[in-house]
Amino acid sequence: MKRLVYGLGNALIRFFLLAMSGWATVAIFYSNLPFLMRPWLSGLFAIGSLLLLVGKYSTRRTRLGFxxxxxxxxxxxxxMPPSNNRDWQPDLSTLSWADIAEDKVTVHNIRNSDYRTETDFTVHHYDKxxxxxxxxxVDFFxxxxxxxxxxxxxxxFDFEGQGNVCFSIETRKEKGEDYSTIKGFFRQYEIIYVVADERDLVRLRTNYRxxxxxxxxxxxxxxxxPEFARKVFLSYLGEINRLKEQPQWYNALTDNCTTxxxxxxxxxxxNARLDWRLIVNGYIDEMLxxxxxxxxxxxxAELKKQxxxxxxxxxxDKDPAFSQLIRVGLPGKEMK
Incomplete structure (x- = not known):
């Protein structure tokens, strides 16, 4: 029995060490080192880890070395430091920020791009x-x-007589860079709070992608x-002001659009509490x-359909009343 327990414990330790080796190998490959160095260094680390952790060369001393x-x-x-100074894609190059003075809030650089296709657009910004x-x-997409x-x-966020302002938490990509879920775990993207017109953020997704x-x-x-909406809105504004001064890494698990x-x-x-649907977030509406x-x-099922x-x-499409039109017949009561 002792031998079995020892064997299982040893196997578990080896599994975790190999998992750590795999993580470190990928972290080196998706690092900020020169491109040609990364595959060589990650490969050497992987091979060295296997030699130190498995087979006849594996000892307590080699594990400590690993x-x-x-x-x-x-x-x-x-x-690895995040940065606000990279060659960003034009739709992600300008950060928003806010001035707050009692009940008056001025949001700078609200995005309102003019789309011809998903990749052909002219970026505009305005202050409001x-x-x-x-x-x-507050509404949820x-x-x-x-x-x-x-x-x-x-x-x-819905302001009576003043329209809606929408927030989308995204990866801030450089020119020529695509999104990769794997890279999203390894500090390859800074996080950005895109503050925009719904005719931008929503229409891009419904009409052009x-x-x-x-x-x-x-x-x-x-x-x-309104009280809840106000607190959350101010929390968002605090974050966009922080990110303008102190960039932060995006993480596909811990710092993404939903978490x-x-x-x-x-x-x-x-009523807030952790739930598996915060990670597998395609079911988050069911949780709510x-x-x-x-x-x-x-x-x-009927609520989702409607x-x-x-x-x-x-x-x-480009109607100035876009936000009102997409809400026609929408289930739920507007809070006064």
Missing amino acids: LAAFALVLTWWLF TFDLSKLKG VVYWGSPKIAHTMMS EDGKGEDVYLYRLNAG SILKHTMPYNP YERKTLDTCLPF SYINPKAQAA
Whole structure:
């Protein structure tokens, strides 16, 4: 029995060490080192780790040697500095920020791009002053671009008589750079809060992506009153001001479009708690429905069906009343 326990313990330790080796190998490959050095160094680390951890060369001393090497890689990775100074894609090159003076908030550099296709567009920005006393609610977008298990999420704040301002938490990509989920775990992208018109952020997804067919977009009105909306809105503004001064890495698991929303809403939501659907976030609307954060007068399947806005968004297209038109017939009550 002791031999069995020892064998299982040894196998478990070896598994974790090999997992650490795999992580460090990929971290070196997706590092900020010169491109030609990365495959060689990651390959050497992988081979060296295998020699130190398995086979006849594996001893307690070699494992300690591996741990020392891993600690060096981890320390170097943790201290890789994010930057606001790169050759950014034009739609992500300008950061938003805000001036806050009691109930008056001026948001600078709200994006309102003019799209001809997903990749052919002209970027525009404008400044706008909002009256916090006019903030009446917040809405939630769920966007599917592939698997129904994973989605992109956005929040939009509704100011009575002043329109909506939408926030999308994204990877800040450089020119010629594409998104990779694997790279998203390894400090390859800075995080950006895109503050924009719904005619930009929503219409891009409903009307222009997927070769003009659009991604599937659902719009839910949250059961949240003005006080909650105000606190969350100010939390968002605090973050965009911080990111303008102190860039931060995006992480596909811990700092993404959904977990970052949780960071802004959890302090003001007594019903907030962790849930597996915060990670597999294609089901997050189902979670919100169960917690009565969404309107529950309809069965969930019917609520979701009626919350699908692509046909309305495609019909509205460049109409200045885009935000109002995509909400026509939307389930849920507007909070006063």
